[in-house]
Amino acid sequence: MTTHAGHVRPARTGHADRAVRARKADRAARHAFRSRRVRMATLAAVLLTAAAVLTAIEVITGLLDRPWHLIPYERVSDETWNDPKVLGITAALAALGLIFILAGLLPGRTRMVPLQGDDPNVMMGVNRRGLKRAAAAAAEDAPGVSRVRKVKLRRRKVKVLAETPVHDPAGLGQGVATSVQERLDRLRPFPPRAVKVRLRAEGD
């Protein structure tokens, strides 16, 4: 391992180097496909804008002695704090606030599954349908499988439910699982997924 002197090009990407690069690539891909919370933020921004514009119109027209009176606030302002209407409004405000906080704190859902790569500059992702289809196609190509009924995608697991014409499918599942796993290993979803196959006899 110490006689690299004769090499024209120094080994730029040693083993450790490559591992670091791959880890970086994983992180980049995961980061790139994280939810940006666009939908919830749009909702919040619309609500904020609407409420602020209504308030501004209400107050400014009131200051100019020509109130438009868009908000029927007197229906609430003369009620007591423990009036059901007031309680309902405050509860709704608190609930909305809680929803927004949770939307900001929880990681959110993305429809893209990041793929592992060796290059931190290229971040690839495939949609869930694509990953499921790849697993199903691999299972369909495996010997002893007539039809794939269902593919379930979990965070670290892929479950395949398939039909077989064989009456006693014991032991067949292992082979199917191996070919599905091989296909997934080519695509390399992140995090890596283990494959579980269940075979049913046809017409069950």
Next chain:
Amino acid sequence: MDRHPARTNRTGLIVLGAVLLAAGGAGLARGAGLFGDPAARVLSSDVRRFAEDNAWFWPAIAAVAVVLALLGVLWLIGQIRTHRVPELAMEPDPDGGKTRLSAKAVTGALEREIEEYPGVRRVRARLLGSSRDPELHLNVTYGHRADAADLRRRIQEEGVPRLCAALERETVPTVVRLRLVPKDEPTTVV
């Protein structure tokens, strides 16, 4: 990495949520009698008197409302704005003759190339970010007959390097979204 509105959205949602939760929670607590008199009016005579005695009260409220409305509009605009690069400067040296390359020409060529790969339905390539540090965003939809792993390999080993070469760069940060679309999706029917 251009994940443009991600951080703003996160902060905005948490701040707005905290304000709403605090206001709503305080109102609920008041109504439940945890503090103050729950049978008091929402706008008590004290509050009204305070507003009448202080001339700045309503203008201040109006100013705050206007500022919040502006913030809301900016936040909304932030969702749709993408920093698309119109053209790229090929020579960083500003004294020499400037060569400018239309981003459309580069992405168009890449789109046409990837569309030729087997099973690919539609490709959209965009260069985002700045002219100096552009970032490629590739959306590829493919049909059931394509092999995702193969597609992935070709994009990574053929398509992206060709774009890098066209831009005369060693690497261009690239985000690729591979999307399988359902079988025989009627794409032309509106």
